[in-house]
Amino acid sequence: MSIFVDENTKVVYQGLTGSQGRFYGLRNRDYGTQVVAGTNPKKAGEEVDGIPIFANVADAVAATGANAACIFIPAPGVKDAVMDAAKGGVEFIVCITEGVPAHDEAWFFNKLKRDFPNVRLLGPNCPGIISPGKCNIGITAGEIAKPGGPVGIVSRSGTLTYQALYELKLQDIGVTTCVGIGGDPVPGTSFIDCLEAFEADPDTKAVMMIGEIGGSAEEEAAEFIKNKMTKPVVSYVAGVTAPPGKKMGHAGAIVSGGKGTAAAKMEALEAAGVRVGKNPTEAGELMVQVVREHGWA
Amino acid sequence: MDLLEYQGKQFFAQFGIPVSDGRPVTTVDEAVAAAEAVGYPVVVKAQVHAGGRGKAGGVKLATNADEVREHAGNILGLDIKGHITRILWIEHASDIAEEYYASFTLDRSAKKHLGMLSAEGGVEIEQVAVDNPDAIAKIWIDPVDGLSEDQCRQWVKAAKLNPSAEDGAVALLLKLYRAYNEGDADLAEINPLIVKTDGQVHALDAKVTLDNNAEYRHEWAEYEATQVRDEREQAAHAKGLQYVGLDGDVGVIANGAGLAMSTLDVVNQAGGKPANFLDIGGGANAEVMAGALQVINDDPNVKSIFINIFGGITRGEEVAKGIIGALEMVDISAPIVIRLDGTNAEEGRALLAPHLSEKLVSKPTMLEAAAAAVELAKKN
Numbered sequence: 001m002s003i004f005v006d007e008n009t010k011v012v013y014q015g016l017t018g019s020q021g022r023f024y025g026l027r028n029r030d031y032g033t034q035v036v037a038g039t040n041p042k043k044a045g046e047e048v049d050g051i052p053i054f055a056n057v058a059d060a061v062a063a064t065g066a067n068a069a070c071i072f073i074p075a076p077g078v079k080d081a082v083m084d085a086a087k088g089g090v091e092f093i094v095c096i097t098e099g100v101p102a103h104d105e106a107w108f109f110n111k112l113k114r115d116f117p118n119v120r121l122l123g124p125n126c127p128g129i130i131s132p133g134k135c136n137i138g139i140t141a142g143e144i145a146k147p148g149g150p151v152g153i154v155s156r157s158g159t160l161t162y163q164a165l166y167e168l169k170l171q172d173i174g175v176t177t178c179v180g181i182g183g184d185p186v187p188g189t190s191f192i193d194c195l196e197a198f199e200a201d202p203d204t205k206a207v208m209m210i211g212e213i214g215g216s217a218e219e220e221a222a223e224f225i226k227n228k229m230t231k232p233v234v235s236y237v238a239g240v241t242a243p244p245g246k247k248m249g250h251a252g253a254i255v256s257g258g259k260g261t262a263a264a265k266m267e268a269l270e271a272a273g274v275r276v277g278k279n280p281t282e283a284g285e286l287m288v289q290v291v292r293e294h295g296w297a
Numbered sequence: 298m299d300l301l302e303y304q305g306k307q308f309f310a311q312f313g314i315p316v317s318d319g320r321p322v323t324t325v326d327e328a329v330a331a332a333e334a335v336g337y338p339v340v341v342k343a344q345v346h347a348g349g350r351g352k353a354g355g356v357k358l359a360t361n362a363d364e365v366r367e368h369a370g371n372i373l374g375l376d377i378k379g380h381i382t383r384i385l386w387i388e389h390a391s392d393i394a395e396e397y398y399a400s401f402t403l404d405r406s407a408k409k410h411l412g413m414l415s416a417e418g419g420v421e422i423e424q425v426a427v428d429n430p431d432a433i434a435k436i437w438i439d440p441v442d443g444l445s446e447d448q449c450r451q452w453v454k455a456a457k458l459n460p461s462a463e464d465g466a467v468a469l470l471l472k473l474y475r476a477y478n479e480g481d482a483d484l485a486e487i488n489p490l491i492v493k494t495d496g497q498v499h500a501l502d503a504k505v506t507l508d509n510n511a512e513y514r515h516e517w518a519e520y521e522a523t524q525v526r527d528e529r530e531q532a533a534h535a536k537g538l539q540y541v542g543l544d545g546d547v548g549v550i551a552n553g554a555g556l557a558m559s560t561l562d563v564v565n566q567a568g569g570k571p572a573n574f575l576d577i578g579g580g581a582n583a584e585v586m587a588g589a590l591q592v593i594n595d596d597p598n599v600k601s602i603f604i605n606i607f608g609g610i611t612r613g614e615e616v617a618k619g620i621i622g623a624l625e626m627v628d629i630s631a632p633i634v635i636r637l638d639g640t641n642a643e644e645g646r647a648l649l650a651p652h653l654s655e656k657l658v659s660k661p662t663m664l665e666a667a668a669a670a671v672e673l674a675k676k677n
Binding site (some may be wrong): 075076099100101102103106107109110111114141143144155156157158159160161162163166183185186210212213215216217220236238239240241242278279280281 | 403405406408409410439440478481483508510511513514551552553555556558559561562563564565566571574607608638639640662663664
């Protein structure tokens, strides 16, 4: 099994007629993803390489049965695109677009939670999600992932996600689902959402979690792992030696209260029983060890 | 993007928040003219992107033209935590009865906006947060609803401000929330928020950080003009590269912010010091690579260069062609270590093979490449 997306996921691409949307939409289709529709209010009735274009997500859902949306719309249009997808009736929205204003993100995160509680948003500013062999939505290169299991991956960073997928593939270890949650201030889907789903997925036996400096998402995930997870977790946090970020006045210091550094995150994760690698390679090796110890692959 | 104090005050003033009458100036003569215009006594304040200006001697009271001349002369050019003062803000001095603290920022954990208000304002607010957290009244605001007047009043009551200042504080904080929200600020902070002896509530300072992602819907060119970057950062910024200057001697180029941060980690773990953080983004074509190498090459501290590329969408041979093309465009002085991995990495390494030399080394893994780059930096 896998989490959030599988072979039954039918995806409508918002912005399929743009250069990025077209490139990745067709690439995802080549991978095997059911790319059933695109949207563009000015180009309804046209098609992109055989994929029909509709004016909005509601029309696309009605005509094709799409149950997921992928957004490749420039940042100024993302807020409207997210709401168009939610109103259109899909249950999963992946927003690849980077550079979305934080106030917009905070607004549509809370709006979805209130008016569309069953809709899951992934991103913005994320590489997307791949359940290898079944469905790839976004910009991840599908060929660097081995299908199957037993590992689930959740990551805040794009290239480090690819690195993790690739290192596991070299060791002939498969992945159930790899979720890139993105590094923006208000991610639609959190580490905890993914950990919870992996914990419930019978084919995922262990989880690899890749974090970054800033915010407190890793510390919150550590708390969840300590209290709710039975499956082993291996982690890496990028930025142990990164230059300290700009200080956001007194308010930032008061809110963070010492959280946010890579050292604090690694400490919290280790205290929760997570095996933490000090670089991506070491984290990959730790994951391989866990899998081999249990005879999962 | 961080605003200077005077820009923050101008930003606040657009939303009707009461601030002191003042003028930004860059010379002593202009400072005197500004003081005459706003009326004595005035405060002469250094405008730099750094805190602790008062302790560094960058904030002085002046009651006449001679004093303005003296203070302005001393503060212009003053080094405050590595920031040289080039702009002064001359404002009419306020008669202060009370000093409070107020701010709005995003609480990333709660995914809501957070307002903080305290009757114990002033420079030691972070200490107040540690010693007496109850002295800071907090309010979480749902971005969909915004901040209502009733909520705002309850929040002000919870902060136990002087009751006579309540109405003024509510009015100001509602405007501050609008400035924070409609103005696309990551942070809008007033410390101190003062009550004047005449009872008026007034923003005596302004700390504003704007969200660069929202620049397309605002007019921020004026703020952009006063941003201070080091020369290397300026050059990289002009090429559209994500660059942060550091003080080591191993130049770093990587694709993706996470991998770039990771590269700094492994350089440190190998016993070296990175000269910079440089993310060239997901792709890695010759032009971008050449631009990145140019920026690194212009840094006199760089003794070796570590190019760390993981091919995902961009395949290994494209990355290799990019590097070879870049080497033809730029004459590089320091030796380069390349780690190329991911999709079609072997094809990429095969393309690089005929170009390899003492000055261009290829290593299969990130850790080996880091060790080689650190060793080369030490040798040079």
